[in-house]
Amino acid sequence: xxxxxxxxxxxxxxxxxxxxxxxxxxxxxxxxxxxxxxxxxxxxxxxxxxxxxxxxxxxxxxxxxxxxxxxxxxxxxxxxxxxxxxxxxxxxxxxxxxxxxxxxxxxxxxxxxxxxxxxxxxxxxxxxxxxxxxxxxxxxxxxxxxxxxxxxxxxxxxxxxxxxxxxxxxxxxxxxxxxxxxxxxxxxxxxxxxxxxxxxxxxxxxxxxxxxxxxxxxxxxxxxxxxxxxxxxxxxxxxxxxxxxxxxxxxxxxxxxxxxxxxxxxxxxxxxxxxxxxxxxxxxxxxxxxxxxxxxxxxxxxxxxxxxxxxxxxxxxxxxxxxxxxxxxxxxxxxxxxxxxxxxxxxxxxxxxxxxxxxxxxxxxxxxxxxxxxxxxxxxxxxxxxxxxxxxxxxxxxxxx
Numbered sequence: 001x002x003x004x005x006x007x008x009x010x011x012x013x014x015x016x017x018x019x020x021x022x023x024x025x026x027x028x029x030x031x032x033x034x035x036x037x038x039x040x041x042x043x044x045x046x047x048x049x050x051x052x053x054x055x056x057x058x059x060x061x062x063x064x065x066x067x068x069x070x071x072x073x074x075x076x077x078x079x080x081x082x083x084x085x086x087x088x089x090x091x092x093x094x095x096x097x098x099x100x101x102x103x104x105x106x107x108x109x110x111x112x113x114x115x116x117x118x119x120x121x122x123x124x125x126x127x128x129x130x131x132x133x134x135x136x137x138x139x140x141x142x143x144x145x146x147x148x149x150x151x152x153x154x155x156x157x158x159x160x161x162x163x164x165x166x167x168x169x170x171x172x173x174x175x176x177x178x179x180x181x182x183x184x185x186x187x188x189x190x191x192x193x194x195x196x197x198x199x200x201x202x203x204x205x206x207x208x209x210x211x212x213x214x215x216x217x218x219x220x221x222x223x224x225x226x227x228x229x230x231x232x233x234x235x236x237x238x239x240x241x242x243x244x245x246x247x248x249x250x251x252x253x254x255x256x257x258x259x260x261x262x263x264x265x266x267x268x269x270x271x272x273x274x275x276x277x278x279x280x281x282x283x284x285x286x287x288x289x290x291x292x293x294x295x296x297x298x299x300x301x302x303x304x305x306x307x308x309x310x311x312x313x314x315x316x317x318x319x320x321x322x323x324x325x326x327x328x329x330x331x332x333x334x335x336x337x338x339x340x341x342x343x344x345x346x347x348x349x350x351x352x353x354x355x356x357x358x359x360x361x362x363x364x365x366x367x368x369x370x371x372x373x374x375x376x377x378x379x380x381x382x383x384x385x386x387x388x389x390x391x392x393x394x395x396x397x398x399x400x401x
Contacts, residue, residue: 007031007035009028009031009038009064009066010028010029010030010031011027011028011069011070012027012028012066012067012068012069012070013025013026013027013028013066013067013068013070014026014027014028014040014064014065014066014067015064015065015067016038016040016056016061016063016064016065017061017062017063017064017065018056018060018061018062019060019061019062020060020287022045022047022287023045023046023047024040024043024044024045024050024054024056025043025044025045025067026040026041026042026043026044026054027040027041027042027070028040028041029041029053035058036057036058036059037055037056037057037058038055038056038058038061039053039054039055040053040054040055040056041053047286047287047290048286048287051283128274128275128276128300128303128304128307129270129274129275129307129311130303130306130307130310131310131311131314132179132180132182132183132184132306132310133182133183134182134183134184135183135184135185135186135302135306135310136148136183136184136185136186137186137188137297137302138185138186138187138188138192139188139191139192140191140192141192141195141196141199145196145199145200146199146200148185148200149199149200149201149203149204151180152178152180152185152200152204152210153203153204153207153210155180155210156209156210156211157210157211157213157313157316158178158179158180158204158210158211158212158213158313159177159178159179159180159212159213159214159309159310159311159312159313160176160177160178160179160205160212160213160214160220160232160309160312161176161177161179161214161215161220161305161308161309161312162175162176162177162219162220162223163175163177163292163305163308164189164223164289164292165286165289165290165292165293166285166286166289167219167220167222167223168219168222168223168226169222169223169225169226169227171219171223172190172293173189173223173227174188174189174190174292174293175187175188175189175292175297175305176189176201177305177306177308177309178204178309179306179309179310179312179313180313181313184306184309184310186302186305186306187201188295190293190295194228197228197230201230202228202230205224205230205232205233206230206231206232206233207233207234208233208234209234210234211234211235211236211316212232212233212234212235212236213235213236213238213312213313213315213316214235214236214237214238214312215237215238215239215260215263215308215312215315216237216239216257216260217232217235217237220232221235236316238260238263238312238315238316238319239257239258239260239263241316241319241320241323242258242263242266242267242319243257243258244323245319245322245323246258248326260308261275261276261277263315264311264315267315267318267319267322268311268314268315268318270311275307276303276304276307276308278304278308326363329363330360330363333357333359333360333363334357337349337357337359
């Protein structure tokens with residue numbers, strides 16, 4: 001569409017089809033001067049419920065069909081028709097001016113890039129870090145499915161992740177990822193459904209002899225229990241472990257959870273360029289999460305799903321070592337408590353062996369920071385999506401990279 005046509009759309013009822021195959025019908029309220037955005041009033045879409053006013057970027061538009069032309073005046077035209085006497089009256093409610101730092105933010109970035117519908121790699125970027133030798137997509141219950149179930153039942157530790165739309169009891173589970181030491185298995189839950197759970201996955205997830213490593217198990221366990229009647233057992237949550245380590249280090253919890261990418265950066269030292277960023281826009285949650293329903297799933301999303309599960313086992317080992325750090329330090333103190341003494345000093349230590357060593361005072365001091373706050377209000381700038389920046393804890397899309 002050219003600029004003149006888009007300006008003429010103001011006041012018209014239109015049907016817009018986007019490049020992501022979304023159809024939206026509504027009344028055009030405005031078209032910005034740069035012809036890059038269209039604002040619809042009371043939009044309706046088969047894809048789901050939309051906000052009362054919905055903005056669409058011109059570069060995302062595939063076609064526009066005008067249903068009815070209108071004669072709605074622009075805000076400038078309305079000002080010109082105001083009674084001269086009324087124009088001198090100062091309104092009780094003044095229009096709020098937009099802060100300069102907010103006005104300069106322009107979210108005019110390709111939608112497909114923002115929601116991972118196209119690869120996030122740019123020129124000079126590196127590939128996503130995938131630690132396993134192979135991954136396997138399982139879409140039906142056959143001999144391969146049962147062979148994988150037999151392999152998983154023999155594992156001691158597995159990683160588990162879930163991709164879908166609003167994961168939880170009321171959401172849609174699209175993919176269940178399970179990672180072992182050298183492989184990742186992606187189960188297409190849209191195809192397998194409840195039979196896939198009943199025919200083998202439930203036995204793996206409920207088995208108390210298999211440690212399941214998850215990052216934020218809250219909504220995964222909710223979906224498994226209420227959609228599939230499976231109670232996942234013997235879980236190690238890396239998000240919980242990272243928060244406890246932070247408590248030990250700082251003396252308080254950060255009120256914001258620690259993301260998987262930050263956890264991988266802090267503990268496995270992954271550069272941000274090698275990590276998968278799952279992007280969901282505020283107000284477009286369902287639309288953006290629908291990417292996981294695409295079949296076949298695009299290669300970069302397959303790699304993203306693999307990334308989200310393949311590092312969990314190694315991450316658990318590093319976190320356990322950090323959690324046990326006080327135990328390790330205390331044990332080293334014990335090893336030297338008697339063996340480093342002269343022969344004359346040993347009987348005294350034997351007489352007081354029922355008391356904890358005084359050297360443990362130093363261990364206690366190293367774990368105390370004196371912080372009185374239980375929760376800190378702090379957003380880390382590390383490991384953020386390179387497309388996103390924060391202003392007072394509010395995410396905005398970057399316009400320069």
